[in-house]
Amino acid sequence: MAGGSLAVARAHKTVTLDVDGERVSISTFAGTISGVLESQGLQLAAHDTVAPDPSTGLRDGDEIVVRSGHPVTVLSGGQEQTVWTTALSADEALTSLSARGDDVRLVASRSSAGRADLAMRLDLDGGVDVQVDGGTQHVEDGAVSLDALLASIDVTVGAADRVQVVRSAAGSGAALTVVVQRVVVQATTTVSEIPFETVTEQSADLYKGQSRTSVAGVAGERTLIEQIVTVDGAEESRTPLSDVVTRAPVTAVVQQGTKARPVAVASGGSSVGGDVWAALARCESGGNPLSVSSSGAYYGLYQFSLSTWRAMGGSGLPTEASAEEQTQRAQALQARSGWGQWPACARSLGLL
Structure with missing residues (x-):
């Protein structure tokens, strides 16, 4: 019995499980990392990570770190693309993406409720600056979601507005800056004149040197509808939606006399x-x-x-x-x- 008790004691282990920053202590008889994960009902998705490797044997005192993968939209070099990351914060994500260049930005998506959404907290270790409506505000607690941060300073984001997270400029006092751009999309209509043409006809009813207009020319009309996008008051793009001739011009007809004078x-x-x-x-x-x-x-x-x-x-x-x-x-x-x-x-x- 003494030997059996010793074997049981050696099989029993206490390990720490860290899942996306949430740490718990677990007592287990599992022999591998994967055994601990199974005992906790954790199933890994394609982009999740585990350290050590799930097949590794388990020892008393081990720490198991699980990070869930989530997609984020990245803007770099003027191009947007979706990448997967296991970062716990926007600060960590930008650090891991720094190889793409200095101007890497995280682009917030929209939640089902229409709020600006980022699948991670902003900065676990410090404050965050917010650039919006021509000014900059500083928020001391960056360890919150993007939506909560904006709500804390009463910033409402419109349906077309853009929200991005970038590295702050050196000396700003914050590692991250949330940039809110006000976007207005509107359609404008421009009506322009189409000049009419003039043709000349010979007429035996008029004397030489005489002329008269038999058909008066009428200018036509063109209607152009464009979609104009302005960002923070500056025009960013202008896209034609339709360009049609809404009234065709009427050609003027001028008769020139050919009859000899008496x-x-x-x-x-x-x-x-x-x-x-x-x-x-x-x-x-x-x-x-x-x-x-x-x-x-x-x-x-x-x-x-x-x-x-x-x-x-x-x-x-x-x-x-x-x-x-x-x-x-x-x-x-x-x-x-x-x-x-x-x-x-x-x-x-x-x-x-």
């Missing part, structure tokens, strides 16, 4: 000198081919009414015709109806 002959087979017509034009309109009477009823050098102008073969307004055409039609009118068409001026010039 040649007027004075009555009686004799021509009237050009100085007489120049004098008549000065009397009627001051010699201005664009003149319009104060009543709006008479036009051009010889103050044609619209009905008389059209009776003499004119089109459009007399003021739209050249001075030569106005004179030709006035000469044709005089040949047909005499100087009485301009009674006051013809009398003053001695033509009546």
Whole structure:
């Protein structure tokens, strides 16, 4: 019996089990590390670690360290990727990731409740700085979750905001800095004009040198919708969502005359000198081919009414015709109806 009691005593061991920083003392008869884990109901996942190796024989006084693996999002060199870590704190995780460069950042995910979430505490040994809304706040206790840290200083994170954990600058007094960036995503609509084109057509209905617009040009309209992302008030990106022609432009059509102008002959087979017509034009309109009477009823050098102008073969307004055409039609009118068409001026010039 004495020998049996001694064997039992030697089989019994007291070991320390550390699971993610939680340490407990265990009395066990297990012979291996894996036996202790099984007795405690611990099943290792693919990214978990155990030291010593689970197959190692167990001795009294051993310490078994178990670390659970969890994914974290890492931003390095402008690229995000998910990595697995067994670090207990963000400080430890950044230390293990330091080989990636100085600008490595841990990117917080969003919990089901919409809170900024990081699957570890921040700094087990010191305080943490928080950069938000243009200022920096210091929190003495960094051994808390990211969500609890932000809540302790009444920082609310919006749905589009970004939260990252970085190494603090030298001399800042804290190993870590939590950076909260305010992000605004909005759609903007810009309406711009599309110029219309102009085409020219030949028209036998108009005299040479005449033109008129048969189809008025109308500018079109383009509507551009963009998504604009601003970070802490500065524009970060602008992405087109749609770019459509909401109104097509209408092409302007301008007709150019091809018809030869008529040649007027004075009555009686004799021509009237050009100085007489120049004098008549000065009397009627001051010699201005664009003149319009104060009543709006008479036009051009010889103050044609619209009905008389059209009776003499004119089109459009007399003021739209050249001075030569106005004179030709006035000469044709005089040949047909005499100087009485301009009674006051013809009398003053001695033509009546």
